[in-house]
Amino acid sequence: MIYILKGHDLRHAVEEMILHLMPTVITEQADIEPEQGDYCISQLKIDGKNATATAIVRIDSRLEQRARVAILPDTDELANKRVLTEIVKLSIYDAILLFLDKAPEWGSLTGVRPAKLARGLMERGITRPQAAVQFREKFGVSPERTAITMRAAAHAQKALELLPQNSVSLYIGIPFCPSRCAYCSFVSQSIEKAADLIPPYVDYLCEEIKQTGEIVANTGRVLSTIYIGGGTPTTLSPEQLEKVMDCVKNSFDMSSIIEYTVEAGRPDTITDEKIKAIKTGGADRVSINPQTMNDTVLKNIGRHHSSDDVIKAYEIARKAGFSVINMDTIAGLLGDTPESFKNTVTSLIALKPENITVHTLAIKRGADLYDKEANSKQHNSVKQMLDTASNLLSSAGYGPYYLYRQKFTAGGFENVGWCKPQTESIYNIAMMEEIQSILSVGAGAVSKHVDLKTGKITRFVNPKYPKEYMESYERIIIGKQKLMML
Ligand code: SF4
Missing domain, CATH: 3.30.160 (Double Stranded RNA Binding Domain)
Structure with missing residues (x-):
């Protein structure tokens, strides 16, 4: 056109x-x-x-x-x-x-952070019910999506009140995975190809964590939440995990931490020893990401584990005594159907994790994007999956607490974090709603300075690939120092 x-x-x-x-x-x-x-x-x-x-x-x-x-x-x-x-x-x-043929579920909204838009409307003087009316009538958002947005906006408002003005969060990125998932759009290196890079990467990471601790202390800030994500952080050995987490403990004043999460990620990487290292390291939350409990779909997406491995990994984490376990799932995976997605959500609810996150598959730009018939079929099927998940989770006592949209998700839908009462992740809310500055360490990590008064957001992005990251180490530290002086 x-x-x-x-x-x-x-x-x-x-x-x-x-x-x-x-x-x-x-x-x-x-x-x-x-x-x-x-x-x-x-x-x-x-x-x-x-x-x-x-x-x-x-x-x-x-x-x-x-x-x-x-x-x-x-x-x-x-x-x-x-x-x-x-x-x-x-x-x-x-x-x-x-x-x-039909209006999109999100109406005319194209942005990735609908709840942030809702809060912006409220900050400009209208009430939450009035914002909901604008969402439905002015932007054409469906009643279901409007309701989820308003709940996410309320959680963000609560988080804003909880987080001290001078607080920041810390993100630590481990860009390695046991193998590549078929749908992955993230720059993660499979350990088959990059195993040699892990030990030096961990050394550089620890040095960056130490320097970041100094930046936080020297700028009069306090740390409120920590998130170790990836990739798959549990690709590291128990000793490497221990090394990184000890370094965090020694580099920051941990007395202000309200939440510490490690994304254990792929169930095939989770062992007793690694979970023990994570717990001893001070984390109180883990995320285990099965994506689907359908073994055929797991194979389709290139995962080397079964749904039984998910249950074993969950039991290891539960026994270790984490206060919150999150489990991720994705609607729209190759070969999945509304019925089998329903089974996935039912199986996850039966395990009783405190948080369940329902993602929508992000489709890569390409021929599929322009196939009208395939798009329409996928739209209907994903909508059915999301509606079923929403009904099952609501009936089981979960509520939506944060959401974001990605460009080119199947059917233009969203990713929603669901939680049992009082178990929401403040880190997820703060990052998605951009209500707090974040210092991020590791390859591809994005640090952000958020000016809450003006709404201005300034970013500093670490180089994408581990090799490049290790070579640019000094430039990264200077960049982050400058960012936190804003
Ligand atoms: S586990 Fe996540 S980051 Fe790693 S390859 Fe799969 S989708 Fe990508």
Whole structure:
């Protein structure tokens, strides 16, 4: 599809909305109306304080036109831009919607953090019920997704009150896995190829942890939560895990920690010794990620473990006495069906973990994205899976507490963390809602400085690959020092 901008240059907003509604190949064209083919003309007219955005869309020779109007708040340039972006996107949404069989579950929302948007509306003076009405009526979000968003927004508000203003969280990344899962889009190295890199990586990691401890102390900050994730942190040996976690203990004042999580990840890497090292190291939460309890689907995604291994790993962790265990699952995996996904969720609930996270498969951009029929089938099947999970989890006493959307998830859906009362992960909420700064160590780790007053977020990204990371060590430390001086 061709798109043409008239009277504005909100290119990103236009592209995002077209791709949200109809994954297709899009190209911008200059200011001429094409005689043939599919197109979207996005036009903006501003007359004093009055702004009108019009979208003219032609698909398969059918022409539709829709417009949205707004009065500019004129408080500052940023506020005006927010309103203009909104009406440009909504006009395109209204026009393209006329060509679709059904409206997307998330309506016109394209962002990855819907609860953050809801909190933003509330900060600008409306109540939670009014924000819910805006979600449903203005943005066209389904009642179910609106309800989940409002609950996540309430949890974020509570977390904001709990976290001291000068607090930060710490993320430690272990980018190694026993093997690559078929759906993985993360830069993780399989140990078959990268085993030699692990010992030096652990050494550099410990040095970065030590330096990060100094940055936290020297800038008058306190550490509130720690998350060791990956990859698969339990790819490390018990001794390596012990080394990393001892280093954390020796580098930070641990008295302010309210939560310490290790993503044990793949069940085939979990042993008594590793779980013992994690517990002794000070973590009170672990995450075990089966993704599915269907053995055929496990094979399809390239996992080398069975559903029985998941149960064994869970029992090891439960016996070790962690206060919270999370289990991850993914809707939309190759070969999975609504019925077998229902079995997965039922099996996980039967184990009684405190948290269950339901992800939606992120599809890689490629041919599949443009196959309308396959997309529609997958949409219906994933919707059924998510609805079933939501009903089963709610009936079993779990509630949604954080959510985020990824670009190109199957059917444009979301990932939702469910928890039993009082067991929510503050780390997950703080990171997804961007309500706290984070210092991250390891290859590919992203540190963020969050200015809660202005909403400005500044990032510092460590090099992606372990080798590159180890070679750039000094630059990383200087970058993080600067970030925390902001
Ligand atoms: S366990 Fe996670 S990070 Fe590792 S290969 Fe599988 S999907 Fe990727």
